[in-house]
Amino acid sequence: MKRKAEVYTYLILVLVGSFFMSSCSSDDEPEEPIYHRSYVKGKLNSTSIYQNSVNAEILSDISNYDFKSNNQTDIPVELDWEACLINSKDTTVTLFLHIDDLFRTNGVIYSPNEKDVIKTKNTCYITVTDKNKKTTRIYHPTHPFPISAMWQSFMVYDDGKSERLKNLTINYLGRRWPGISGELQGYLTNDDTSTPDVIKVDLSFILY
Numbered sequence: 001m002k003r004k005a006e007v008y009t010y011l012i013l014v015l016v017g018s019f020f021m022s023s024c025s026s027d028d029e030p031e032e033p034i035y036h037r038s039y040v041k042g043k044l045n046s047t048s049i050y051q052n053s054v055n056a057e058i059l060s061d062i063s064n065y066d067f068k069s070n071n072q073t074d075i076p077v078e079l080d081w082e083a084c085l086i087n088s089k090d091t092t093v094t095l096f097l098h099i100d101d102l103f104r105t106n107g108v109i110y111s112p113n114e115k116d117v118i119k120t121k122n123t124c125y126i127t128v129t130d131k132n133k134k135t136t137r138i139y140h141p142t143h144p145f146p147i148s149a150m151w152q153s154f155m156v157y158d159d160g161k162s163e164r165l166k167n168l169t170i171n172y173l174g175r176r177w178p179g180i181s182g183e184l185q186g187y188l189t190n191d192d193t194s195t196p197d198v199i200k201v202d203l204s205f206i207l208y
Helices: 002-020
Strands: 037-044 047-054 063-069 076-087 091-099 106-109 123-130 135-139 147-158 161-165 168-172 175-190 197-207
Touching: 037 063, 037 076, 047 076, 063 175, 076 175, 076 197, 091 147, 123 175, 123 197, 135 175, 135 197
Parallel strands: none
Antiparallel strands: 037 047, 037 197, 063 076, 076 091, 091 123, 106 147, 123 135, 147 175, 161 168, 175 197
């Protein structure tokens, strides 16, 4: 647990540093501030996954995430995330993740199947589409092999600005929006065949 805490502390420090720090390029031009980011790194089986979209649209063909809050505050309570992790000539691999309670920091995601003893409100699954055969297989957690999820939600702040107009100073309020950093580890299984097909998941992600 100590190592996990250190990892999350490091992720938050990197996030804050990347958002608030600015550097100069070779022509002494300041870099664009990072307001939004969709970052994924890790492996599916032996296939390396790396994506780092900066200041892209929140809703895109690669990564689509949505934070939900209640009516009393803008602090998020739920997350829905869809990410296209692999898109080759023949295959598309898409990850789907739902976290039901962002106030927690971890959870074990079990099978959504009604026949299984343990079911969870959090969900995680992967679809693999064969473009040539036009078929899609779904890989989900099972009772013996769940997905272990750890996360830390946060708020990103855009500082307000002040403008001097004659003898009047106008203060503009800043904005804030939600973010999350986390990890997914475990196995997802497709049991539509006589021999179950398994995908090993080891991913870290940052979304804001």
